[in-house]
Amino acid sequence: MAALSYTAHYLSEIWKRRYFWLALVKLDLDARYRRSFLGIAWALLQPLAYTTVMCLVFSQIFVETNLGEYAPYVFTGVAIWGFISNSVLEGCHSILVGEKYIRSYPAPLAMYSLRTALSVALHFLILLAFTILLSWVIRGFQNLAALPILVPILVVLFFFSWALTTIFGIINVHFPDTHHLAGILLQLIYYLTPVFYPKQMFAQRGALVTILTYNPLGYIVELVREPVLYGRIPPLADFLIAINTVVVLAGLAIFLLVTNERKIIFSL
């Protein structure tokens, strides 16, 4: 009961300061888009360049590569992967960028990682919108019926991002090299996630298939790809695996918040 009323109070404190973290999200977006000459186009440039490079490479290695299929495949992969890796890498700084406020005014710690999660998520939304456009251009409007499923998927993804930004934000305060280690780890996991290579490519190789099956990030990538690219509702099993992953991560995030809420000031 006490825990419940504490949680309610905590959430209301976050809500009460919504204008604060929303203003900081806006500041993040301004820094990302408005201050560069190209604006939002800049956000698209990196994944587009990456997609182009991968298309060139793959069409050289595998002559039978169908670029019309492959290009949007890579682009969605890069967009979702960017979302995951930003959640981790920008997440590492989520608490530290709020340090100046934490030092001057008592407020819920969770709202600082919420800010980072929101800016990461908004950036992803822009890429996702572009992905959908790209898919319409290349494959027509066959995915329209499946698109509404993106709403619950995005909700799951947002909690996923919030959990990651919270976890890495707090750990990075205590261990400042977390950022570097997380970067290396992400690089490894990147190759174990179907970001740029088609899943079927490894259908015959036992060990890799096993790894791909147990890598929850793979399911998260597929959750977005299925409706956007193929106009299919993702299998319920994939959904459940993703939700389970999020629940575990959110549990860890909440644990870290509870243990660090008041004490993190001593480590900043």
Add this chain to the structure above:
Amino acid sequence: MVHIRLSNVHLTFRVRRHKRIPLKQFLLGGFFRRSVNPVMEVHALKNVNLEIREGERVGVIGHNGAGKTTLLKLLAGIYPPTSGHLEMEGRVSTLLDIGVGIESDATGWANIAYRSYLQGLTPREVRQRRPRIAEFSELGEFLNIPVRFYSSGMLVRLCFSIATEIEPEILLIDEILSAGDLSFQEKAHRRIMELIHQSRLLVIATHDTVTVPKLCTRMVWLDHGEIVMQGDPQTVVEAYREYMTSNQRSAA
């Protein structure tokens, strides 16, 4: 009823020689970590018992490192007590480190908004107080440019104007701040005096043994985190002065 009650409050900082330990080292084992980066405990507040009621103006004196700022930050809710109990009732406003909490890439206007939103104000309330802050800061057109380009004097003006545009119930002040150039300092001083008189409960940390005690209804003398003496301002200040001069003499 606005009040503060501290019972048996202790505050201990655990400081490491190297500020933080790398994750690598942590994973390599606690034994190694302890030897390389020992934890030092700093007992910043020791068994502080203090009760302040509405209408009181309490001055805190003591030499550097006595725990004055730590006490104020504890009252502000920034540091939690390590043990003991802290009870506060009333809306707390602080004039501690006024420079903290500035977003240097954002404009002066934006920073006014951030600080107000952090305190839980709504956009409408911010729109109401914004002109007053702008006017007091005398920054004019400069409020439209990022704070990064401000001179330190301009920054102080902005921070001070934001921090003091409050209706304090409980007011916590660390030192009397010297803000900006001479004319602004006078203005700032007047503003602080106004706030002190508006507040329903004041705690002010100071080195000043002349002006501030006259403002206060009670003085608290802190030394090494402990309350040495508290009570009538004149008595406490005299005892403190005597102690300081005798200390200096014995040092010489």
